[in-house]
Amino acid sequence: MALWRRKKQAAPEEAVEENDPGAGAGVALQKKAEAPVMIDEPVSREPVLTVRSVQRSFQVGGQPLHVLKDINMELRPRQLVMLRGRSGSGKTTLLNLIGGLDQPTQGEIHFQDYPFHKMNDHARTNVRRKEMGFIFQAFALMPLLSAYENVELSLRMAGVPRGIWKERVTECLGLVGLAKRMHHRPFELSGGEQQRVAIAKAIAHRPKLLLADEPTAELDSQMAAQIMSVFQSIIETERVTICMTTHDPTILEVADHVYEMVDGKFI
Numbered sequence: 001m002a003l004w005r006r007k008k009q010a011a012p013e014e015a016v017e018e019n020d021p022g023a024g025a026g027v028a029l030q031k032k033a034e035a036p037v038m039i040d041e042p043v044s045r046e047p048v049l050t051v052r053s054v055q056r057s058f059q060v061g062g063q064p065l066h067v068l069k070d071i072n073m074e075l076r077p078r079q080l081v082m083l084r085g086r087s088g089s090g091k092t093t094l095l096n097l098i099g100g101l102d103q104p105t106q107g108e109i110h111f112q113d114y115p116f117h118k119m120n121d122h123a124r125t126n127v128r129r130k131e132m133g134f135i136f137q138a139f140a141l142m143p144l145l146s147a148y149e150n151v152e153l154s155l156r157m158a159g160v161p162r163g164i165w166k167e168r169v170t171e172c173l174g175l176v177g178l179a180k181r182m183h184h185r186p187f188e189l190s191g192g193e194q195q196r197v198a199i200a201k202a203i204a205h206r207p208k209l210l211l212a213d214e215p216t217a218e219l220d221s222q223m224a225a226q227i228m229s230v231f232q233s234i235i236e237t238e239r240v241t242i243c244m245t246t247h248d249p250t251i252l253e254v255a256d257h258v259y260e261m262v263d264g265k266f267i
């Protein structure tokens, strides 16, 4: 049974919760090839992000360690792109560059019209706050705040006017199927539910690009499928592009593109 169908555009609340592991429903991800055609506004062909001839080295014990070697890639509007590779292959290093958290040793990174490779920390931080969402360990949920307050915090940080917080927080928690868990704190939620709050938090300020580092790593296969279903859903409803790292071969089928990384290069 498909977990979520684009044609129907069901409320994701319904889509996720009908597949609650407790309900015994089977979880099957919707393959890209089977996606029904939607009548919608045209999607721009301009890349959201371009990576050109990027290298990243670190000095370790006085010697250069070449972690990324001539990386070229593109992220297009409303794509779900996965970076796959063994531990230590360089996925997180690349995601950090894409997100403007770090800069390349050589090469160019363009996020929309912003040349990240030339911009200073402050300028990249400003772009990141407004235009990007992160699902990284370092941007984890605040343990003492409820799901609602966690999402609200990200709107506050992004400088979104207070008057629209309530509506947007409620909307985002609904999008990830957590309308009924709004006032729970992280420890009162399952691992998959916590990850869904992290998604709501990352998309609340309407970023163009959502970056996720191993978003399914701690989850069982059914919960991982739910997270991928939420990603498919928000690509449509929020018109966001998603780039994520993964080790998990079972979720690759929902990607628009998979970049396979070995020893700092794409193969």
Ligand SMILES: Nc1ncnc2c1ncn2[C@@H]1O[C@H](COP(=O)(O)OP(=O)(O)OP(=O)(O)O)[C@@H](O)[C@H]1O
Pocket (backbone or CB within 6 Å): 058, 059, 060, 065, 067, 085, 086, 087, 088, 089, 090, 091, 092, 093, 094
């Ligand atoms: N700041 C740094 N200084 C020195 N070496 C680093 C630094 N950051 C990453 N590395 C090295 O770069 C290599 C790639 O690390 P990275 O975290 O990108 O791999 P990964 O593919 O994300 O691995 P995992 O799947 O385990 O998270 C590793 O050998 C790591 O030790």
